[in-house]
Amino acid sequence: xxxxxxDPCAHCEEMMQPYLDHILTEAERVEAEHHLDDCExxxxxYRFEESLRVYVRQAVSEPMSSGLKQKxxxxxxxxx
Amino acid sequence: MAEAPPDAARIASEARDRVRxxxxxxxxxxxxxxxxxxxxxxxxxxxxxxxxxYARAFRSWRSYTPGTNLRAWLLRILTNLNIDRGRRxxxxxxxxxxxxxxxxxxxxxxxxxxxxTDEERVVERLSQDDIVSALSxxxxxxxxxxxxxxxxxxxxxxxxxxxxxxxxxxxxxLHRGRRILKxxxxxxxxxxxx
Numbered sequence: 001x002x003x004x005x006x007d008p009c010a011h012c013e014e015m016m017q018p019y020l021d022h023i024l025t026e027a028e029r030v031e032a033e034h035h036l037d038d039c040e041x042x043x044x045x046y047r048f049e050e051s052l053r054v055y056v057r058q059a060v061s062e063p064m065s066s067g068l069k070q071k072x073x074x075x076x077x078x079x080x
Numbered sequence: 081m082a083e084a085p086p087d088a089a090r091i092a093s094e095a096r097d098r099v100r101x102x103x104x105x106x107x108x109x110x111x112x113x114x115x116x117x118x119x120x121x122x123x124x125x126x127x128x129x130x131x132x133x134y135a136r137a138f139r140s141w142r143s144y145t146p147g148t149n150l151r152a153w154l155l156r157i158l159t160n161l162n163i164d165r166g167r168r169x170x171x172x173x174x175x176x177x178x179x180x181x182x183x184x185x186x187x188x189x190x191x192x193x194x195x196x197t198d199e200e201r202v203v204e205r206l207s208q209d210d211i212v213s214a215l216s217x218x219x220x221x222x223x224x225x226x227x228x229x230x231x232x233x234x235x236x237x238x239x240x241x242x243x244x245x246x247x248x249x250x251x252x253x254l255h256r257g258r259r260i261l262k263x264x265x266x267x268x269x270x271x272x273x274x
Contacts, residue, residue: 047199048186055203059211064113
């Protein structure tokens with residue numbers, strides 16, 4: 001069992017999502033980047049997690065139909 | 081003694097404000113739809129919700145405070161309408177699905193690939209359909225957080241206001257929701273392979 005206190009990779013895993021969310025403190029960010037520079041195992045996973053977010057966002061983005069756009073414009077309240 | 085502004089001037093000024101509001105709101109419709117599409121359960125439902133949202137927004141434009149986040153204001157209306165429609169925001173399911181650790185999906189995709197490959201290519205083993213159906217399989221409460229933050233680019237703070245939940249709850253739902261999504265994606269890889 002990995003112990004986050006002792007295992008830097010387990011600690012890095014805990015910080016991965018907050019790191020991608022840009023919510024780590026400056027000190028934590030530096031620590032995470034320092035570990036990522038040194039550790040290829042974590043770096044691969046970081047690159048994967050980052051790509052996954054972009055990929056998911058692209059995959060689920062459906063453009064709005066032009067018909068709906070027209071319907072919305074028609075909902076505007078006419079000027080008297 | 082100051083005279084009250086003539087009625088005509090007041091009406092004209094209000095009309096200008098309203099037209100500006102409507103134009104700003106319509107300019108955001110693509111972004112509103114993108115988020116609505118996955119808050120609702122189907123494309124048809126999303127289109128209905130977006131129409132209802134704009135109809136309500138245009139009627140109650142006076143309650144919007146200029147200078148605040150209009151996109152979040154519209155999404156708040158949409159989320160409330162979605163709940164009114166019977167899609168009550170559910171409690172977290174009693175039997176929560178087993179969540180794998182954060183790297184479960186990577187380990188699975190990379191392992192099935194054999195040779196060491198470029199991580200950016202590994203995600204491409206997932207099809208668009210896999211991703212859309214995996215997202216729709218995530219329970220509503222968790223999915224709402226993912227859709228707003230990861231797809232709609234809302235801040236935690238905005239997502240908390242839109243969903244009317246504390247910011248800490250947004251963070252924990254996001255954390256669990258992303259894990260559930262990855263587990264669903266990992267399951268879809270197994271199914272494709274079988």
